[in-house]
Amino acid sequence: MASPASGIVDIHTHMYPPSYVEIMESRTTIPIVRKFPQASDPRLILLEEEVKSLEDALKDPQAKVPGRPLTTHYSSVQQKIHFMDTHGIQKSVVSLANPWLDFLDASESPAIAKKINEEFSDLCGQYPRRLFFFAALPLTASLEDILSSVEHVRGLKYCRGVILGTSGLGKGLDDPRLLPVYKALAESKLPIFLHPHYGLPSEVWGDRAGEYGHVLPLALGFPMETTIAVTRMFLAGVFDEVRELQIILAHSGGTLPFLAGRIESCVVHDGQLLREGKLAKSRRTVWDVLKEQIYLDAVVYSPTSLKLAAESSGADRVMFGTDHPFFPPLETDEQGEWESVTWNTAAIRKATEGKSVETEAILGGNATRVLRLDEEF
Ligand code: URA
Ligand code: ZN
Structure with a gap:
């Protein structure tokens, strides 16, 4: 095709x-x-x-x-390129995988962030116009160090945003102490790629969890974590406070497109929010934020789910992804085609059947536009 x-x-x-x-x-x-x-x-x-x-x-x-x-x-960039070639992928925006720098001590995280972001920059430099990256921030360090890191990565030629987990400075992404970071990212035109790691507390998986491999934490814990994190940001007013902030949600927003209606209903029926004057007619809804400040990746493996993602934020805001190197084929050669990729390309083609402009946008056009992949800097 x-x-x-x-x-x-x-x-x-x-x-x-x-x-x-x-x-x-x-x-x-x-x-x-x-x-x-x-x-x-x-x-x-x-x-x-x-x-x-x-x-x-x-x-x-x-x-x-x-x-x-x-x-x-x-860890091999040659292997990344081989994987891209095998699947007809022209460009990749690579990110450090979870749990990023979340576990490092404040005394070491700024220097390690600098080193790792420069390493990513150098890797991208080996394949100009094919590789870009989302940088990692030293979130365990002081605000000053985090802001210096934003300043550092905005100057790296192939950096196109930052990857962030949901822990923030230790208290989640609705923590007001993060506002200066959000503002610095918005001013630097660096979108956040929000990605889960921590899932839900292990107890929710029950006594038999050991029988089910990683299915429950990966299929359900990850998406719920993302949904909760972004909903907390929404409820805290982060998107209104930092209107230029752009955020790309992993796994098509977890369950946000599916639950947006319910979130809205719970908001407008909440007496506390009403009493606190948070339900003004002019308030922006989750739907508004989805269409104005949120992008969704297309890593949902199903045309039904992909259609919902594209309807929720707009087909001009959904972007193809693979989650490589996670989810390799278990029974065929890892150097060949990966089903975890072909399911997503097939879902995009099926969900946008007869609408080739949308197919092209989701497969590559949106990312090229939003992340400035036609520009060297
Ligand atoms: N498992 C992980 O730990 N991270 C991913 O990104 C995907 C699967
Ligand atoms: Zn991932």
């Missing part, structure tokens, strides 16, 4: 550059990279839900290996 004029652009694609892998190799708690006698590749253990299997494997060499294999897909 023909590619769109702007080419296919992947805005949701991760890497752990070599210096980040070294940090994980030196650690004893998650995120951690560790070798086990029962597996050939080193293992990458990231999620709270993986801690029990990590402990079991450390005690018993017969136990199931924890986490996922840390293959070259995670």
